[in-house]
Amino acid sequence: MSTITENALQSLQPPITPASFNANQSEPIRLYPLSNYTFGTKEAQPEEDPSVAARLSRLQQHYDSHxxxxxxxxxxxxxxxxxxxxxxxxxANAFFKLPGDYLLPEDEEIDGFKKRLNERLAPVGTQFSGEGVNDEWEVADCLAQWWRPNFETFMYPFIPAHVTRPKECKKLYFIQLPRSKVLSVPKNMKLLAVPLFELYDNVQRYGPQLSAIPHLLSRYRFEFVDEAGTPVSITPGGGPYENRPGVKVLAGGDVDMKQENGQ
Structure with a gap:
């Protein structure tokens, strides 16, 4: 019997179900489809610093004062x-970052963080109306802390042993998205939907912080639901993809959307 025929016969056999392997795990986190969300644009938000040197200089001024x-x-x-x-x-078609920013000195952490998320992604004026426009951000677990030991670009997921006064701490928070939400991106930026497999071990393109996100999320189980809110899959597991996932440009930037999304 040929190998092809053997493989075809094997594929018809049901898989062996192992014993339970879900000990000490929290309840699955529900993820909604990308199509549930509405995306728009708003006024540009130019970068505060024209260069890396200017950004580090401003960081030093902040440290000296606050x-x-x-x-x-x-x-x-x-x-x-x-x-x-x-x-x-x-x-600028090159630099990737997560929504958020540094907090003002007088801001409480979570409230200040929500303000920063609104600055980046909340719709303005009467651009949109209806469900998901004014929903509060649901800030969940802190997944990582990165430390800047000096006035340099390097950040570490720990405080080096010789450092007693780090200059910056960056926290990455898991944001639980609701069933629907309206998001608006500044015109000078793009909002992308990047699959985990694109980020994984891709330090060259996304840097150490973003490429580590798949590791940070591996602690969770995800429940995938359709547009009607019906669960269709749960990790581990899934199913064959009807289309291969890839990076999608959702809003912003002067680009051809079909060309960017590979359509």
């Missing part, structure tokens, strides 16, 4: 073809 800078960024997750996608911003 101490360590506190920064919060959000990991917003939805799904496409039952695969988790992370919503992130792209600036």
């Amino acid at each position: 101490g360590m800078r506190r920064t919060c960024e959000g990991i917003l997750i939805c799904h496409e073809h039952n695969h988790p996608h992370i919503l992130m911003l792209q600036i």
